[in-house]
Amino acid sequence: MRSLERAAIASGRISGLDLMERAGTGVVEAIGEAWPDFRTPADVPRHAVVLCGPGNNGGDGFVVARLLRRRGWKVTLYLYGDPERLPPDARTNHDRWRRIGTLSALPAAPDFSTADLVVDALFGLGLTRPLTGFGPIFSALATAGRPVLAIDLPSGRDADALPDSVGWPSAPCSLAVTFHREKPLHARLRAEGIGVIVKPIGL
Numbered sequence: 001m002r003s004l005e006r007a008a009i010a011s012g013r014i015s016g017l018d019l020m021e022r023a024g025t026g027v028v029e030a031i032g033e034a035w036p037d038f039r040t041p042a043d044v045p046r047h048a049v050v051l052c053g054p055g056n057n058g059g060d061g062f063v064v065a066r067l068l069r070r071r072g073w074k075v076t077l078y079l080y081g082d083p084e085r086l087p088p089d090a091r092t093n094h095d096r097w098r099r100i101g102t103l104s105a106l107p108a109a110p111d112f113s114t115a116d117l118v119v120d121a122l123f124g125l126g127l128t129r130p131l132t133g134f135g136p137i138f139s140a141l142a143t144a145g146r147p148v149l150a151i152d153l154p155s156g157r158d159a160d161a162l163p164d165s166v167g168w169p170s171a172p173c174s175l176a177v178t179f180h181r182e183k184p185l186h187a188r189l190r191a192e193g194i195g196v197i198v199k200p201i202g203l
């Protein structure tokens, strides 16, 4: 994915920011496909809790937050990490979000009870080692029993599904929305009964 992305950007066909916008747009399309009820307006605005991480997976989360807000959703956004250290495209989408919404630092045990949907944009392809310290958050998420959409893949899991990654702490997941092509992990997710939707982003 990284080399495809680099080649697409180097060709001048598309920018990294465009890819991120397409990824976020694909996620919002997938929400309507997986949960058709969410397409129709509700009396009370629907509530999404979006968890953004320190890389471009978090950047996709900021795009999704903005697009859901535009569709009338109430959005609660938690950021894990320092906004000043976000990579450039994620930072741009953080700034765009901040023009229309607020964010808080990710608490140790967030309240997910009023969420119609939780969007997991903490970690994607860039995870390099097992997560530590996320146990209480993942437990709170599992206990809340709310639908969880993973952007690209459930945070904490290894996209390559290498054997030594079995058992790494990871977020619960109802649906994973990945981009361009499935990665090795997605076959495993399907085998576990987790939905997977692949969205084109113009690569």
Ligand SMILES: NC(=O)C1=CN([C@@H]2O[C@H](COP(=O)(O)OP(=O)(O)OC[C@H]3O[C@@H](n4cnc5c(N)ncnc54)[C@H](O)[C@@H]3O)[C@@H](O)[C@H]2O)[C@@H](O)CC1
Binding pocket: 001, 002, 004, 005, 019, 020, 023, 053, 054, 055, 056, 057, 058, 059, 060, 087, 122, 123, 124, 125, 126, 127, 128, 129, 130, 131, 132, 151, 152, 153, 179, 201
């Ligand atoms: N590569 C591509 O072609 C595209 C990527 N996109 C998104 O970008 C994501 C990949 O972005 P990144 O490469 O920035 O990676 P991530 O956003 O998955 O994570 C990178 C960040 O996580 C930190 N990190 C890694 N392992 C950690 C651990 N165990 N504990 C704590 N911190 C850890 C790294 O230091 C870095 O700050 C994809 O999953 C996808 O969601 C999309 O925007 C569209 C195109």
Ligand SMILES: [K+]
Binding pocket: 057, 120, 121, 122, 123, 124, 150, 151, 152, 153, 154, 155
């Ligand atoms: K994720």
